[in-house]
Amino acid sequence: MKINELDKNExxxxxxxxxxxxxxxxxxxxxQYIIGNVNFYGNDIIVNKNVLIPRFETEYLVEKTIxxxxxxxxxxxxxxxLCTGSGVIGLTLKKELPESxxxxxxxxxxxxxxxxKNKNKLNLDVKIKRSNLLNKINExxxxxxxxxxxxxxxxHLPKNxxxxxxxxxxxxEKGIDHIDRILKNIHKNLKEKxxxxxxxxxxxxxxxxxxxxxxxSTNIKYTFEKDLAGKTRYLFIFSEKKTKxxxxxxxxxxxxxxxxxxxxxxxxxxxIIYK
Numbered sequence: 001m002k003i004n005e006l007d008k009n010e011x012x013x014x015x016x017x018x019x020x021x022x023x024x025x026x027x028x029x030x031x032q033y034i035i036g037n038v039n040f041y042g043n044d045i046i047v048n049k050n051v052l053i054p055r056f057e058t059e060y061l062v063e064k065t066i067x068x069x070x071x072x073x074x075x076x077x078x079x080x081x082l083c084t085g086s087g088v089i090g091l092t093l094k095k096e097l098p099e100s101x102x103x104x105x106x107x108x109x110x111x112x113x114x115x116x117k118n119k120n121k122l123n124l125d126v127k128i129k130r131s132n133l134l135n136k137i138n139e140x141x142x143x144x145x146x147x148x149x150x151x152x153x154x155x156h157l158p159k160n161x162x163x164x165x166x167x168x169x170x171x172x173e174k175g176i177d178h179i180d181r182i183l184k185n186i187h188k189n190l191k192e193k194x195x196x197x198x199x200x201x202x203x204x205x206x207x208x209x210x211x212x213x214x215x216x217s218t219n220i221k222y223t224f225e226k227d228l229a230g231k232t233r234y235l236f237i238f239s240e241k242k243t244k245x246x247x248x249x250x251x252x253x254x255x256x257x258x259x260x261x262x263x264x265x266x267x268x269x270x271x272i273i274y275k
Contacts (some may be wrong), residue, residue: 144186
């Protein structure tokens, strides 16, 4: 791959426009690893060969999550960024939602070192914890968000992506092994009102729907959403808000009917409540 002008200018800017680096790029080595950072949501994020390079799909995941948190009126949300890598998701959420309480988690020590560097660079107050998915996570959260490995075992990838850590890319034959483990064990880490936000393989909607039915009751809402390229890229799962029933009166509920004469109130679903 021939070096383009934009990459050339960036390398010159950081003093890394050398024959050795030009040759690397010609062999499809990611220029972001050479430069050492990438812009994400307006922030310069440190990256190296131990973490995935953040992409626009993940920026959109963050944007959608922020919008949902505001829509659901989650004040001071407690957030877990699982499979955090460089820390880009959790750190961006913390910066955009300053009152949030954020934990970054990953199995890779090398990745967590990068996350710590970004935490210090952005001067953000977040926790960092090493865990194999949810194994060592003991707290409960309002929001659990993750860009987990989701590449299928035999899926073809561009050559430049193959330089990124395989630990953060592949997830079994169908690209759902990590999400399967997350959803199976996630209930112990969720508050009563919660949201789960996942970046997913564009081909896994059917398999993930089956996992939702397997691991969750009907008392939830979920939605698959598309990225800017029109590909199914995100899964959001929401707890269904429970309605508290009065405990001091023995209420009965019936459909609106002219024959009911002892009506006390009418609710928003066109049903009547009577004794």
